[in-house]
Amino acid sequence: DARVTQTPRHKVTEMGQEVTMRCQPILGHNTVFWYRQTMMQGLELLAYFRNRAPLDDSGMPKDRFSAEMPDATLATLKIQPSEPRDSAVYFCASGLSRYYNEQFFGPGTRLTVL
């Protein structure tokens, strides 16, 4: 049963610390998406990749957030330095471009910045 995996599932950190979230897309998928979900803002698209190349990261605060795909099996989202307003659930999703654009979501990383 192919699934998107995310680590860690929960992260509590202090303001100013670096946070790295990891995502393993479903094998064979060539698109990867990072979302952030909060009660106030709902589901926001932060960035997405196709064939490991970033297509759009306009949803991310550029000064502190960065997203990369070091290889086809790993996507990372980093926050440096973290702030309390970054507290949210971060979801990774993967898909196969041109296959009806369906996305498969991971379980999320719940981040709390104190």
Place this chain on the structure above:
Amino acid sequence: AQSVTQLDSQVPVFEEAPVELRCNYSSSVSVYLFWYVQYPNQGLQLLLKYLSGSTLVKGINGFEAEFNKSQTSFHLRKPSVHISDTAEYFCAVSDVDSSASKIIFGSGTRLSIRP
């Protein structure tokens, strides 16, 4: 630009009652339409999708949705809900010709089932 409107942020219904969650979209091109469900403390999972063909689409857990192009709607329905259907439901749209495969999500509708 595409957009999705879910008119109801919360819908309370009694168990075994029917439910309809409303979704309207805006797009100038052909679209794919989706409904995703998010159970508490979980990620989103696909409930059903409209790609082409029959306008009535059946999904998992007894849900179905009807694509209405003239009204630009894609409402989700279930004839009889169960406690286990308590979740948040997201309507979403994607451009058929998009090379970016991006999906635009609505703001979600929280379905709460009363016993």
